[in-house]
Amino acid sequence: MAAEETIQRLWKEEQPGGRDRILRSILHLLSLPYGIAMAARNRLYDGGILRQERLPCRVISVGNLTVGGTGKTPMVIFLANLLKTRGRRPAVLSRGYGGSAQGPVNVVSDGNRICMNWREAGDEPALIARAIEGVPVLTGPARALTGRTALERFGADCLILDDGFQHRALHRDLDIVLIDAARPFGNGYILPRGPLRESPQELRRAHLIVRTGSAEGSVDASLLPDLPLPSFRGTHQPVALVEADTGRVRPLADLQGRKVCAFAGIGRPESFRKSLTELGADIKAFRAYPDHHPYASADLDLLRQLAGETGADRIVTTEKDGVRLADFPDFLPHVLLLRIGMEIAPAEPFRELIFSRLAY
Numbered sequence: 001m002a003a004e005e006t007i008q009r010l011w012k013e014e015q016p017g018g019r020d021r022i023l024r025s026i027l028h029l030l031s032l033p034y035g036i037a038m039a040a041r042n043r044l045y046d047g048g049i050l051r052q053e054r055l056p057c058r059v060i061s062v063g064n065l066t067v068g069g070t071g072k073t074p075m076v077i078f079l080a081n082l083l084k085t086r087g088r089r090p091a092v093l094s095r096g097y098g099g100s101a102q103g104p105v106n107v108v109s110d111g112n113r114i115c116m117n118w119r120e121a122g123d124e125p126a127l128i129a130r131a132i133e134g135v136p137v138l139t140g141p142a143r144a145l146t147g148r149t150a151l152e153r154f155g156a157d158c159l160i161l162d163d164g165f166q167h168r169a170l171h172r173d174l175d176i177v178l179i180d181a182a183r184p185f186g187n188g189y190i191l192p193r194g195p196l197r198e199s200p201q202e203l204r205r206a207h208l209i210v211r212t213g214s215a216e217g218s219v220d221a222s223l224l225p226d227l228p229l230p231s232f233r234g235t236h237q238p239v240a241l242v243e244a245d246t247g248r249v250r251p252l253a254d255l256q257g258r259k260v261c262a263f264a265g266i267g268r269p270e271s272f273r274k275s276l277t278e279l280g281a282d283i284k285a286f287r288a289y290p291d292h293h294p295y296a297s298a299d300l301d302l303l304r305q306l307a308g309e310t311g312a313d314r315i316v317t318t319e320k321d322g323v324r325l326a327d328f329p330d331f332l333p334h335v336l337l338l339r340i341g342m343e344i345a346p347a348e349p350f351r352e353l354i355f356s357r358l359a360y
Helices: 002-012 021-046 072-085 123-131 143-154 200-205 269-278 297-310 319-323 347-358
Strands: 058-064 090-094 106-109 137-139 158-162 174-180 208-212 231-243 259-264 282-288 314-318 335-345
Touching: 002 021, 058 072, 058 347, 072 090, 072 123, 072 158, 072 174, 072 335, 072 347, 090 123, 090 143, 106 123, 123 137, 123 158, 123 319, 137 143, 143 158, 174 347, 231 269, 259 269, 259 297, 269 282, 269 335, 282 297, 297 314, 314 319, 319 335, 335 347
Parallel strands: 058 158, 058 174, 090 137, 090 158, 174 208, 208 231, 259 282, 259 314, 314 335
Antiparallel strands: 106 137, 231 335
16 A cells, blocks of 8 residues: 555656655656557557457447546446436446456346445446446456347447446447546656556547546647547536435535544545535545555544544545445444536537437
8 A cells, every 4th residue: 555655646746856766767667668568559459450349239438548536437327327318228337446256247236236245346336336226237357248248138228338448349439538627647657657548649539528627727739639529527516425324315414514534545535525625514534545445444443533533423435435334334324425426518518429429
């Protein structure tokens, strides 16, 4: 965890000085073969040497250029619900990052019931399965295989790839790329020197961009593809509080003026803290953990201690973190989960573009 935190700090440095100079140099050297390999792989797909498999349905990919939280999970949930309102039968395909299930096809949800816990499925697929009723969620390394299973076994008529921009083995009809409006390309370096998975020039493969986060600025046009891409604004909005033990929904106003001990193990914990402040919570203690952090009893004992010492009368975390607390039923009655939804602007042009790309 210490190494991960150090790398995250280096990624966020605006003007790196002498500190960690050797580590930065090592990371930069390591990023060179990774960047070359990614560029070569993309050229092989672009030239048709590596072929994409096509499935007999429409496929939407939701992805990004950087590691970390740009809001892919809320966007996947938003799209699945949008497609359902138009009578479509979507299924969500994920690689199952962090999950222990190693099968070629793992059914997290069959659309009627949840079939795997978060440790097996990974926390994000488990959250998606809980958030959207009637939509199958499958994980596996080969999206074409999980896609065929969704079509044949569950009657899906369209597929949503969660974190699919770099998964080029499956043809998609719509590539949606989410970028952080404040730092669209992080520090501008490829992994592991920076958070970029591939060069910003690869945005030319995208069909539309959704800018997320709090900044209102635009992306550096010099880094975008030559042809303009449709661009939309995606805003993460708190929509409800959820009791972690019962699932009962409570109004956001319950946080107004309350003393809160908050914690989060997500890509951008600072955005969660900002949301709580904007809801009027009086944050007495805040603890940030690495993304996908597997909570242990010691973590929860510390949080109880912090809440007691600071006089907090609420312990609050994200709904994604709530998935990873399922192994601690004695802790759940003390916790409220903040549910986040995605809002897209302008809304109607976005919907029209989505359904135009899905039309046969």
